[in-house]
Amino acid sequence: MLTVYNEWKADLFYNEKNCISCHMETVEREIVPGYGIKKNHRHYFPGSGISKFDTVEAVGLKDIEFYASSMQKTYASIDSFYYELILKNEYAGNKVPSGDPERFYNIRIAVKDETDSIIQQTNRRMGEE
Ligand code: HEC
Numbered sequence: 001m002l003t004v005y006n007e008w009k010a011d012l013f014y015n016e017k018n019c020i021s022c023h024m025e026t027v028e029r030e031i032v033p034g035y036g037i038k039k040n041h042r043h044y045f046p047g048s049g050i051s052k053f054d055t056v057e058a059v060g061l062k063d064i065e066f067y068a069s070s071m072q073k074t075y076a077s078i079d080s081f082y083y084e085l086i087l088k089n090e091y092a093g094n095k096v097p098s099g100d101p102e103r104f105y106n107i108r109i110a111v112k113d114e115t116d117s118i119i120q121q122t123n124r125r126m127g128e129e
Pocket residue numbers: 001004005008013017018019020022023046047048049050061062063091092093094095096097098099100
């Protein structure tokens with residue numbers, strides 16, 4: 001958690017949002033019967049969307065924005081094209097992925113022919129090595 005804290009301190013959201021504003025949804029509810037409805041926060045602490053308890057539904061927060069080159073639907077076998085995919089951490093106040101050093105994103109881009117067979121493929125890993 002100390003690593004995540006340091007990630008947040010170095011992040012653009014540092015002066016704007018804190019752990020609570022992103023991870024602990026504000027709700028109005030009565031926690032103690034008879035004491036009325038008050039503003040408080042949920043404690044599920046959603047993040048990656050991987051559930052921590054089998055009794056709690058996993059909720060993933062939006063973290064990355066994808067920017068991809070536009071493409072034609074099909075290309076002739078002699079055509080060539082340039083494709084760029086940019087993944088930008090625009091919404092998380094820490095690195096993506098964060099929290100668990102074993103988590104990573106596997107980005108796979110495949111080019112298929114008309115029979116749906118892969119003719120070229122590239123894999124990129126995003127996460128701690
Ligand atoms: C601007 C919003 C934002 C702020 C501020 C923020 N986070 Fe996050 N955090 C996210 C998002 C979005 C993810 C999901 C990224 C991912 O897949 O790891 C995430 C992921 C995490 C994870 C991994 C969760 C999991 O399910 O494995 C942890 C732990 C975490 N944050 C802790 C913190 C702590 C502690 C702070 C404050 C020091 C903080 N975050 C501040 C948005 C935020």
